[in-house]
Structures are given as structure tokens and as C-alpha cells.
Amino acid sequence: DWTPDAFVDTTVASLKEQIGDERVILGLSGGVDSSVAAMLLHKAIGSQLHCIFVNNGLLRKNEFSSVLEQYKGMGLNVKGVDASARFLDALAGESDPEKKRKAIGRVFIEVFDDESQLVENATWLAQGTIYPDVIESVSATGGPSATIKSHHNVGGLPDYMKLKIVEPLKMLFKDEVRRVGKSMGMDASILGRHPFPGPGLAIRILGDITAEKVSILQEVDAIFIDGLKKSGLYDKVWQAGAMLLPVNSVGVMGDERTYEKCVALRAVESTDGMTADWVNLPYEFLQKVSNDIINKVKGVNRVVYDISSKPPATIEWE
Ligand code: XMP
Numbered sequence: 001d002w003t004p005d006a007f008v009d010t011t012v013a014s015l016k017e018q019i020g021d022e023r024v025i026l027g028l029s030g031g032v033d034s035s036v037a038a039m040l041l042h043k044a045i046g047s048q049l050h051c052i053f054v055n056n057g058l059l060r061k062n063e064f065s066s067v068l069e070q071y072k073g074m075g076l077n078v079k080g081v082d083a084s085a086r087f088l089d090a091l092a093g094e095s096d097p098e099k100k101r102k103a104i105g106r107v108f109i110e111v112f113d114d115e116s117q118l119v120e121n122a123t124w125l126a127q128g129t130i131y132p133d134v135i136e137s138v139s140a141t142g143g144p145s146a147t148i149k150s151h152h153n154v155g156g157l158p159d160y161m162k163l164k165i166v167e168p169l170k171m172l173f174k175d176e177v178r179r180v181g182k183s184m185g186m187d188a189s190i191l192g193r194h195p196f197p198g199p200g201l202a203i204r205i206l207g208d209i210t211a212e213k214v215s216i217l218q219e220v221d222a223i224f225i226d227g228l229k230k231s232g233l234y235d236k237v238w239q240a241g242a243m244l245l246p247v248n249s250v251g252v253m254g255d256e257r258t259y260e261k262c263v264a265l266r267a268v269e270s271t272d273g274m275t276a277d278w279v280n281l282p283y284e285f286l287q288k289v290s291n292d293i294i295n296k297v298k299g300v301n302r303v304v305y306d307i308s309s310k311p312p313a314t315i316e317w318e
Contacts (some may be wrong), residue, residue, distance in 0.1 A: 004176070004183035008040065011168050015044035018166065019124060025116050025160060026126040028053040028078060029198070030067045033128030033169060035190050036181040038076055040168045041126055043184065047077045049126070050119045054111050056104060057084025057211075058200030060225070061218035070190065083111045091202060091209045097318035100209070104199045109158055116160035125163035130172050132272065194239045195273065203318040207246040217244045219297045220263050227289045228267070237279050240267040243306075243317045251301035260301040263293065268315055276310040 024041060028034045028051045041049045053071065055064040068080040090103045116122065169177055181191045197203055201221070205213050220242045228234040243264040251258040265286075270276035290303040306313075 004179040007180055008043070008183055011040055012044045015041060015166070015168060019045050019048070022048065022124060023119060023122040024049045024124040024126050024166065025119055025122045025163065026051050027112055028071060030059070030063060030193070031196065032174070032181065032191055032193060033130055033177055036177050036186065037126055037128035037169050039074065039181065039184050039186055042076055049077055050122065051076050051078040052112060052115045053078055053080050054108065055080065055082040055084055056087040056108065056200060058087065058202045058214065060196070061222040070187065074186070079115065081111060081115055083107070086111065088209065088211060093208055095207045097203060100202050100318070101199050104202060113158040113160050123164060124166050125160055126166045126168070128169055129167045130169045130174060130177055132173065134170055192235060194237070197316060203316050204241055205244045206317055213244055216261065216297060216299050217242060220244070220293050220300060223292045223296065224265055224289055227285065227292070231285055233281065233285065237267045238270040238276070239315060242266070249302050258301050261299050262302040262304065263300055264304050264306050264317070265289070266306040266315070268310070273315060276315050278307050278309055281305070
């Protein structure tokens with residue numbers, strides 16, 4: 001019978017043997033898979049593991065600094081790289097969803113490659129690939145696990161891709177990854193985190209991206225997600241987030257008419273993201289969140305709730 005404790009013991013032992021005294025690079029995303037993969041390697045080889053956590057400027061509010069601190073608290077040898085400006089520059093003026101994804105993927109590879117080269121004598125690249133990623137190579141684009149995949153040892157590719165690949169979670173499903181993390185004592189705030197797309201808020205800001213739009217959406221998203229947590233709803237939802245729409249609408253504030261932005265909130269139930277149902281969140285909850293957003297976030301005067309299921313509506317709006 002498979003148990004997480006036994007998996008940790010055998011995997012740590014085989015990683016030790018496989019890697020010996022060599023150095024390993026791993027890209028942390030803040031998500032469950034890369035975090036658990038890092039923890040297993042940390043147990044096996046300690047500071048021979050060099051983690052890189054890139055801020056693409058499109059993460060949730062405060063996520064980069066708080067998750068980085070959390071990683072350090074776990075004892076990981078991690079370097080935080082704030083490349084926000086580089087990503088925003090590459091995205092400037094771009095409205096096409098796929099071109100936005102490509103630009104983010106390209107800059108990620110550039111940044112990761114630069115950082116990898118600073119780790120002298122590294123011979124391995126670790127990835128948090130899990131079994132569904134292996135069987136379904138179409139999956140995501142833009143994030144560490146998607147952009148890196150296994151194109152190693154091929155000429156003309158970034159240097160870090162010439163590294164040997166180690167994927168300790170390759171045979172596991174998501175729920176098993178969580179159980180492995182739990183058996184290593186990892187925090188529920190990491191293991192229970194909702195999925196978040198590699199391109200981040202860039203695909204939740206419809207149209208072109210500016211620093212101001214990112215900051216508006218971060219505020220809106222934080223109110224929604226904190227609200228879900230405070231109401232005990234966060235763990236009942238598979239994924240949630242907010243979309244900043246390319247629409248201004250008329251509102252009133254005091255005697256003044258306003259003409260400001262509209263946001264859409266989305267919360268879905270799913271098992272794998274392939275299909276999804278919108279969640280019937282309580283009206284009282286939506287009412288409070290909507291009031292908070294409109295009162296606290298400057299530039300937003302209207303909130304709508306997305307009641308579309310997948311298919312045909314995707315989870316993200318881009
Ligand atoms: P959709 O919008 O296709 O999303 O219903 C299904 C799941 O995939 C995530 N998603 C992405 N993840 N890069 C990623 O890493 C992407 O470009 C991307 N697009 C969608 C989405 O958040 C959901 O969990």
C-alpha cells in the first residue's frame with residue numbers, strides 16, 4: 001500500500017543516491033507541486049539545492065514577499081528575484097491573450113537562465129512535474145512547470161535546459177502530493193493553496209497590462225480571497241479570482257457621476273480544471289465582498305459574479 005511516509009523515505013534515499021554531492025536548481029512558483037518537490041530535495045541534499053523564486057509582477061498582492069519568507073522559514077536555500085519591471089516592459093501594449101502568455105514565457109526563460117548561470121557547477125534541474133502533467137502534455141503554458149518540460153540536452157536552448165532533469169513527483173496525483181507535503185510537516189497555507197496560472201494576473205486583466213491595472217486587480221483579488229478565507233469558504237472552492245474587465249460603466253458617488261472599471265468575480269468547483277462548475281456562493285457573502293471592493297478600491301464602481309460553467313466558459317477569461 002502507498003503511504004506518504006514511505007514515499008518520503010524511499011524518495012529521499014534515492015535522491016541522495018542519484019544526486020550525490022552535485023548541485024540542483026529548482027524554480028519555485030509558490031504552488032503546491034514545486035514547493036513539495038523542493039522540500040523533498042531539501043531533505044535529501046540540503047543546501048546543494050538552489051531554489052529560484054521569480055516575481056513576474058503578476059502575482060497576488062504581497063504573495064512574493066510572504067511566500068519567499070515562508071520558504072526561508074522552511075529552511076530552503078532560496079533566492080527571490082524581482083523581475084516585475086522586465087515582465088511589464090515585455091507586456092506593454094499587448095492585448096492578445098496568447099501573445100501575452102508567450103511574452104511571459106519568454107521573459108521567464110531569460111530570467112531563469114540568467115539566474116541558473118549564477119549557480120556554479122549545477123548539474124541538475126528539478127521540476128515539480130506531477131503525473132497528470134506527464135500524461136497530458138498540452139496542459140499549462142507560461143509557468144515554470146510548463147515552459148521547462150523535458151527538452152534537455154538539445155543545442156540552441158537556454159543553458160539551464162542542458163541540465164539533467166530530476167522530477168520526484170512524476171508518479172503522483174495532486175492529492176498524493178498534498179499528503180506527501182503534510183507528512184513532511186509543510187504548512188496548510190502552502191498545501192491548500194488554490195491553483196494559480198503561470199501568467200498570473202496578466203490573463204485576468206483583459207486587454208493590455210499596466211502597473212496601475214495590476215495594482216487595482218491585486219487589491220480586488222485580495223479582498224475576495226481574504227473574504228473567502230474569513231468566511232470559511234476558501235477550502236470549499238477549487239479556484240477563485242477576479243477579472244479586470246476592459247469596460248467602464250457609469251456610477252454615482254454623492255452628487256457626482258463616475259465612469260469607472262468593472263470587475264468580475266469567479267469561483268469554481270473542479271477536480272482537475274478540465275471541467276468546472278461555478279460555485280453558489282452565499283448572497284450575503286457576495287454582498288459584503290462587493291461593498292468592500294467598491295468602497296476600498298479606487299477606480300472600481302461595479303462588481304459582477306460569473307455564473308458560467310466550463311465548458312463552454314473557461315475558468316480564466318483569457
Ligand atoms: P481554463 O481557463 O483553461 O483554465 O479553464 C484551466 C486551469 O488552467 C489554469 N490556466 C493556466 N495555467 N498557464 C498556467 O500555468 C496558463 O497559461 C493557464 N491558463 C489557464 C487556470 O488557472 C485553471 O486552473
